[in-house]
Amino acid sequence: MPHRIKAQRGVKSRKAMRTSKKTVKAVKNVKPGTGRILHSKHAVHAVKKSKPAQNPVVKSEPEVVRRTIKKGVLQSVRGMRDILPHDFRYWRWFKDTARTIAEQYGYQEIDVPIVEDVSLFRRSIGDVTDVVQKEMYEFTDAGGDRIALRPEATAGIVRAYIEHGMLNLPQPLKLFTMGPMFRYDRPQSGRYRQFYQFNVEVLGSEASVIDAEVIVLAYTILKELGIETTVHINSLGSSESRIQYKKILQAYLKSRKNELCDDCQERFLKNILRVLDCKNEHCQQLIADAPELVDSLDDESRKHFVSVLEHLDEVDIPYVLNPRIVRGLDYYNRTAFEFFSADQENGRQSAFGGGGRYDSLVEQLGGRSTPACGFALGIDRVISAIREQKIEPPTQPAPAVYLAQIGDQARKRALQLFERLRKAGVPISGNLAKDGLRQQLELADKKGARFAVIVGQKELIDGTVLIRDMESGMQETVDFKKIEKELEKRLKI
Numbered sequence: 001m002p003h004r005i006k007a008q009r010g011v012k013s014r015k016a017m018r019t020s021k022k023t024v025k026a027v028k029n030v031k032p033g034t035g036r037i038l039h040s041k042h043a044v045h046a047v048k049k050s051k052p053a054q055n056p057v058v059k060s061e062p063e064v065v066r067r068t069i070k071k072g073v074l075q076s077v078r079g080m081r082d083i084l085p086h087d088f089r090y091w092r093w094f095k096d097t098a099r100t101i102a103e104q105y106g107y108q109e110i111d112v113p114i115v116e117d118v119s120l121f122r123r124s125i126g127d128v129t130d131v132v133q134k135e136m137y138e139f140t141d142a143g144g145d146r147i148a149l150r151p152e153a154t155a156g157i158v159r160a161y162i163e164h165g166m167l168n169l170p171q172p173l174k175l176f177t178m179g180p181m182f183r184y185d186r187p188q189s190g191r192y193r194q195f196y197q198f199n200v201e202v203l204g205s206e207a208s209v210i211d212a213e214v215i216v217l218a219y220t221i222l223k224e225l226g227i228e229t230t231v232h233i234n235s236l237g238s239s240e241s242r243i244q245y246k247k248i249l250q251a252y253l254k255s256r257k258n259e260l261c262d263d264c265q266e267r268f269l270k271n272i273l274r275v276l277d278c279k280n281e282h283c284q285q286l287i288a289d290a291p292e293l294v295d296s297l298d299d300e301s302r303k304h305f306v307s308v309l310e311h312l313d314e315v316d317i318p319y320v321l322n323p324r325i326v327r328g329l330d331y332y333n334r335t336a337f338e339f340f341s342a343d344q345e346n347g348r349q350s351a352f353g354g355g356g357r358y359d360s361l362v363e364q365l366g367g368r369s370t371p372a373c374g375f376a377l378g379i380d381r382v383i384s385a386i387r388e389q390k391i392e393p394p395t396q397p398a399p400a401v402y403l404a405q406i407g408d409q410a411r412k413r414a415l416q417l418f419e420r421l422r423k424a425g426v427p428i429s430g431n432l433a434k435d436g437l438r439q440q441l442e443l444a445d446k447k448g449a450r451f452a453v454i455v456g457q458k459e460l461i462d463g464t465v466l467i468r469d470m471e472s473g474m475q476e477t478v479d480f481k482k483i484e485k486e487l488e489k490r491l492k493i
């Protein structure tokens with residue numbers, strides 16, 4: 001019986017993280033030289049009175065030294081990029097949409113570590129796949145363990161399913177996760193070394209309707225984001241039918257083996273199915289008339305496949321039977337699918353996502369025999385398509401109130417007021433670093449605020465604030481204590 005694989009030692013749970021945040025706060029409040037924990041105002045007082053440290057601690061920056069330096073300028077590592085604040089509206093839209101739809105379909109969110117034992121990926125994705133052989137970020141940690149940055153999420157989720165005895169929960173278990181994956185591939189448009197996936201897994205059912213459900217889920221998410229897609233679908237059958245088909249394919253290609261590209265010559269020996277999805281044009285010509293896997297399917301797999309297609313017909317999901325869909329990871333059997341742009345005939349470009357059934361993986365990793373099915377969407381690629389097609393994410397509602405302050409004392413009051421209004425549910429924004437009133441009112445205007453709340457020197461003394469109607473320019477003085485009520489009245493919250 002294969003042994004179970006556990007979560008990487010030392011990877012913190014969310015609870016543990018929370019504890020460490022508290023520790024940071026406590027450490028910050030230690031009065032210099034006493035080791036005593038002080039709270040809020042006492043701490044400020046102590047800091048004011050404390051002398052500057054004799055030997056200021058200079059933070060070492062080993063991570064900075066290790067980063068790529070180009071002409072003296074630090075840059076992100078090749079194939080990895082920053083997602084900047086102005087791009088976040090796309091990412092937030094994708095994530096919110098995917099999460100909402102997945103939850104509507106009864107899927108629960110799960111997070112698994114980014115780092116796992118190397119053997120998990122070797123045993124699941126397969127030793128002779130490109131992902132494991134060429135693309136895995138693999139290293140030995142300080143404790144001597146061989147670990148890897150996850151190239152995909154399915155293996156980690158299956159490991160967690162076994163490790164936490166989730167097979168004892170009501171089945172099928174429907175899960176989703178989102179996060180970064182890592183593959184050391186040649187970077188190009190739509191292909192990164194750190195990329196993001198939205199991943200869905202259903203464990204504990206072999207029903208064909210589950211295959212259809214996950215396809216409908218991915219399709220619906222893409223549709224909701226304005227992307228028209230076609231599902232390219234195939235069946236990989238059982239392992240026995242694949243063994244038989246591989247022999248047929250080998251016999252077919254034997255006389256033409258030397259004409260295959262270098263990669264495919266290797267694949268011919270190790271993983272001949274991958275010749276079918278080679279992007280090289282000459283290889284594609286050579287396999288154009290190759291026998292198809294679907295003709296070698298065992299009866300059960302054929303029935304299952306037909307049933308999946310019938311379900312898709314029922315919900316009008318556009319699909320193409322594509323014998324070239326064989327998937328790049330070894331754990332698949334039966335249904336395999338990828339999502340391509342609807343205007344693409346041949347499905348030779350980058351897929352938005354892909355997935356399929358993996359009925360043996362749980363057992364292969366040490367669990368009880370559990371059929372399963374899932375997919376992952378490449379978030380980077382979906383967002384690129386959204387941008388290329390000039391699809392605009394829904395705009396965020398403008399903040400109704402802008403908080404402006406004049407002078408240092410007012411700023412202290414404004415910081416407190418900001419929190420009060422936030423807690424009261426007032427949609428508020430502001431820029432506490434700004435001083436000039438005109439500049440702040442311009443910002444309020446730009447943000448589309450309906451009202452500005454102005455805290456000035458005079459108002460501070462009087463215990464009041466000004467509420468300015470941004471449309472009419474009319475200003476009214478209101479009691480500082482009653483500001484929430486006054487705003488609620490005006491905003492009809």
Ligand code: HAM
Pocket residue numbers: 151152153154183185190191192193194195196197199200201328329351352353354355356373374375376377378379380381
């Ligand atoms: P995959 O086909 O290897 O499947 O990846 C799914 C999607 O991730 C791809 O279709 C693509 O959109 C995106 N992707 C993959 N590599 C890159 C890259 N280097 N840069 C940008 N995007 C990329 C899996 O990972 C399976 N675990 C899916 C699955 C879940 N099967 C069953 N359950």
